[in-house]
Amino acid sequence: MPADSIAVPGLPAEPVDRRRTVGDAAALLARAAAPDRRHLLHGMFWLLVAAGLEALGPLIGKTFIDSYLLPRNAQWPQMAGLLAGALVAGMAASWLRYLQLTRLAGVAMRSVQRIRESVYGHVLRLPMSFFDRAITGQLVSRVTNDTEAVKTLYVQVLFVMLDSVIVLSGAMVAMLWLDWHLMLIVATLVPAVALIVLLYQRLSAPAVTRSRELRSELNAQMAESIAGMAVLQASNAAERFSAKFAAVNEAHYQSRQRELRANAWLLRPVLDLLNVILLAVVIAVFGARDQGAALTTLEVGVLYAFINYIARVVEPLIQITMQFSQLQQAMVGAARVHALLKEAEAPKAAEQGRVTEGGISIDHLDFAYQPGQPVLHDLNLHIEPGSFHGIVGHTGSGKSTLLSLLLRFYPAPPGSIRVDGTPVDAIAEDHFRDRVGLVPQDPFLLAASARENIDMGRGLGDERIEAAAKAAHAHDFILALEQGYATSLGEGGARLSVGQKQLLAIARALAGDPRILFLDEATSHIDSETEQIVQRALTELRGRVTIVAIAHRLSTIRDADRIVVLNHGRIAELGTHAELMAMPQGLYQRLYLLQQLEEEGAG
Template identity: 70%
Template structure:
């Protein structure tokens, strides 16, 4: 068995583990239905040989015999209905659980995974691939299992009727397995490639929509259209290769095999090469050949979908095997908010460190600004404090405890983040501040007032119930940033981190942010990575990073006093730019 199939079967067993009793009950109904269906031709053979041909009409016997044929058919139909409900329910519930598990797993993956992940492909894993896994249940539990049982029952009945004639039928069956093997060898590469190309198309569409403004502004529409057309052409080629395999090796080849089987059985019967044959046996064999070949046709016709589902299951399984972030400890909550970096060294590639032996102590309630040139390590320092990554050497501590010893619940409750690019849900203002924490209206409004955005929200047509639109399209960048600050404050954190929170806002909104920070000064520990140095001018300490190391540290006045210092040059350059813009 190939690695992909092993992974697919492992995923099936995992997702369907809570459904064992439903699987066994469905299997029992399927087996009983197949046995009853196999009885039909036997009863028909008995009727032909004992009543129809000899014209031996015994009304009660004939009535009982025909009633038995009718009853077996009705019971088999009822059992098929129950089997369908059971096994279809297994497939639907297993796919639902799997989809939730995959989504939950993606949410828990470390940030290092998303550095290389492509959004469109991840969306395809969670939606398309998990839906394809449902088809895997359908193909395996319905078509494959049903067909195998029906074929085995028909072959057993034929062997019981006349083992020599059954042997003639069985000698032609290896041709079916040859057809299936050839189809797999021919179609599998095309199916795998088509699945990957579909994922690539999803990724390209998601990427283009997310960057549509930049794409159109740079006149790249035609280039992106050509790239999409090339991928789409490759998908078309893969699908056509799969279609050619279907056209040659599925229904046409197996229909030919069915004709050969019928011709062989009739020729053997007509030539009397097997003694003792009755007309009823011929009727039963003709019926059973259809019951043997048709399930085999169904299996091979579904093989294309099965192959796609196996590939999808392999991809889902691969995603589920991605390592999660290291489990955090069970430490108590963050009470003070003291932060310290102790000889921290880190690099996204361990061979090329971004931070070099960084040591920094931030007292509880202090306001610290982090500045530096692009690539100096500012955002990396913040990412380590947020536990997105773990340092290769040294420790990051809160209240004297390493981050790894603080529980996730305590850490998320004690640390708030205001990102550079505010993320807003396509939901109400209240929902965007609450973020599913179940906060009271009073708590939401208090956070909005602390962030200076309460007046803006109540001025909207529906106040806190006003829908913000996808990505907060109804708001300016500055207004979105204020809501992001309110969201962070709503959790009443002991530490508030601002990642260049004022880099995209106007001067008026910047003043609102500065006022919000001034109200928080001394109440929470404030750590602000700043592009606009004016926002951290009142910070207790300003830390200047240069090439991953602390180059300067002190208050604004102290750093400005350093002749030709890094901070002094940065500040004076920004002041000059501001004067030029106003002039």
Template identity: 75%
Template sequence: MSPSAAAIARWSSTAAGTRRNGACSNWRPRLNPNDPAPQNERRAALALLLRSAMPEIALLKRASLWLVLAAALEAAGPALGKAFIDHYLLPRNADLPAIAGLLGGALVSGCLASGIRYGQLVRLAGLAMRSVQRIREAVYGHVLRLPMHFFDRAITGQLVSRVTNDTEAVKTLYVQVLFVMLDSLITLAGMMAMMAWLDWRLMLIVATLVPAVFGIVWLYQRLSAPAVTRSRALRSDLNAQAAESIAGMAVIQASGAAAAFSARFADTNAAHYAARHDELRANAWLLRPALDFLNVAMLGAVILVFSQRSGAGLSALEVGVLYAFVSYISRVVEPLIQITMQFSQLQQAMVAAARVNTLLDEAETLPAQDHGEVGDGAISIRQLDFAYLPGRPVLHGIDLEIAAGSFVGIVGHTGSGKSTLLSLLLRFYEATPGALLIDGQPIDQLGDAAFRRAVGLVPQEPFLLAASARENIDMGRGLGDAEIEAAARAAFADGFIRRLERGYDTPLGEGGARLSVGEKQLIAIARALAGEPKILFLDEATSHIDSETEGVVQQALAGLRGHVTVVAIAHRLSTIRDADEIVVLNHGRLAERGRHAALMAIDGGLYQRLVQLQQLEALDEEEDEQ
């Protein structure tokens, strides 16, 4: 089973230079904006659509049967008209009851056909909505399970576009294309069968419409497919640029870059317009106008054949057949027009489905088997080597023992490997087997659920939902009020939360807009503590907060000592001054380790230089303020 099939069935970085250039170098978008989707992508997209509709297959079969009945009722109309001409109009047979029966039959059959089609459209629309709901949930759930290195290279706006815009385009396939094409094909088959019953030779003439239409569709696909693919890719780029600009609006305005960003967006928008224009030009030439011409040509051909076959005049029987064929031709051409008119939507839906399928084919993080539980939270690092790319190691032979309940700080210059080590400890990347152990168990053998319950993370940039303080601390875990408030007190966040107008139920705004940076970080610490972790990781959690809030964080960390293993990556060295052990990394190697006083005693040591450098920076800031 392919990754996408499995998905349907189950439905940042400090070391930026290393991680972003190496971590996900094997990931590339598979759809070239300038080329049509490859045939294997189209087949995979079609398979995705079929799988999503598979739970509704019984409904689809019933709807098809009802549409067959509707097509038969519609095909009966011209046949009844032929009978009226042949038996009553031309012979001047004024049998009113019989005529009334024919007219009533035509009226009833037309009304029933329309009613059946309406009912099946509603049923198929329901099928469409449920199928797209399954696809959208599958894509979102799949994104949540993707490994972290995927997000090192992925663009947020493009991912959002695939989850929303592309799945919405797939809905169009079900709602419009599926119903129209299914109904049109059944109607076409019914009309051709009736024409064959009336005059099979004339039916063969009308049947030449079908290959002509397929030729138009083939030409349309060749001309429009690149434009459709390009326009959808460029739409994703527009979404990505808009999301990126909104997220960084303060920096854009402060640096006077608004004009440059506006020009870049305008260029992408112009390219999107050009792609859409190419697509619409193909539509204008090859869809309705070409088929209208075929309709007129076919009608002329049938009349010409009648005239040649009948000689000087037409018999009454031939006049009735002529009427029926003229009526059937218009009803045959209309389904063909409807089918070809839907090819534009079909093309877009197939491109969108291919893009969704490409995302679903990204390999998920395989969950570890539940072989063990985290006990006290002791961490062992043994001869740890790691490289994002072969031949470019980032960590070299790291050996470190972190006792349960201890407080360990990790420091070093930018690019020294601090964030990489933390990512490995968080299982965002796979370490060398046996190099990382928790309570003596290899980290890759701990069950996912057990590991995530036992580990808490406070990131450098606090992530807050546009929700209440209570929801931000709970984070969907279903914690009780007492647990949430206890965690807030442990993080020293309870006081300012209660001062909000609605306390814990106060909406914090998007990204916690109503809070200061320090308050956001305390909420993030409370969230991490609410799960009662055995191990707490802090990724430069105090780098953007003021000294007063840093003191509060230090108080919170002091309260955890002896109960929770704390590993803190620190840019601000005062945060880890009282740590049980400070580990200094340099170019991926363990350079120094010890307590603050012992490291400061190493004359010319790396840690000593880091502390002195920060003290000089602090003095410079004080002088600037004065």
């Protein structure tokens, strides 16, 4: 991966366009902060007032020295008034600083909250084709680390830099009013700092971008290793994976070292040196003026004020330059979040279509993931409402692709798939998902209770949840758990057997009261006893729910109304189990007999 690039999950890294990165980050910030624009303006106003009050301090000190201290003009009421004014101005500035900080920090927190929710919601609405190329760890990094970088951009970068610019401007205006000659000397510090910042950006930007990409890679490797820990240990691959992780970690370390060296040379040390040089020059110029003449009290007051203002000029410049390290990282993070948000969501269907009976028609269906590489060829099939259809075929025959098209995970050619006479892409999304259930090959379970795993946040009542569990023949084993439906199942349902997980997944699908139920090799990993339970559940659903089962174990769909045999993306055979077994040298007959021989051999 190039050192100077931005990676989107699952996509090749692309070279960084600095102007586009800044534009993307600015667009993201504007979008997130728009609802709090009034609070943002209030905070900036209080910041301006606080900076103005702080700028009064050296001016009050100059007046105190020039008018009262050096002339020994002890007018106590006036002196007390000046001191009281300085105290009140300082207290008011501190109070306004508090208001400004809490208001702007609140804006930042709410903005990050909105961005994080927006990114998570956007990811949930992305088409399945995106997840074919996405990496889980990198997506998690977008939702957590990169959105947190936006908060850094708000709180630790933009607000600090804005504050520093305002304080710097106030100090320069005050020095201009006091002595414009000395102010011009101090002003030379600004272009010097600008050159330092430019040099720092050129040296550190590639390292910052690279280190952030490598951090995502570390997250991805960690998530992948934890998810596949059983296979990793069984394959004795711990050392190899550890070495791979260490290589990425070393690259991340080297990138951070390059960034650290740029920070160490070009930020605080250089600016501290410039501060000392500037102070020496101002004192030398002040001392060289009017040689041979006695210093006036006015000049001493000006010197006092200038020494104070120089500190107020240098410190903001130091703060601005010190924030550039965070700025680089935050801008890259914000640009990566913006790039993810620009990913096109799955198209929403119009509201008119409805699933009523559950009939499915497939007419002249052709499909290819890549142009010129067709997966399905001219499929034609009619599935009656309430019927039970099985789909079988060898690996790569197109079974999973057909199921993905039926589930609208990928867009089918217009009009090639209809449900109850309506094109599948014209059925409202929410309605379609409510009326179509899926039981996957590897059931996904939340680290939550059995009730929550069946409900999936739909707010279903206990009666409906238990009815679905009974229909799936999962009610008895759930009741046998120590807390019944309230029992926590552990991460991924670790407390359940594979068969129990699958029954729970069937109960979840049935809890939505679907008209169509798809099973994606739902019995391939379960034992024969659990398979018989699943078969009984399917038998009880026949006539009420349209069932389409992709099956590796042919015994699961032996009693189906019709069995569709796919071969190289085409329907090779179609009929009942008896009809297909009667075909001499038929593909289904060979598959079935081969499985019978395998089971007998295993026995």
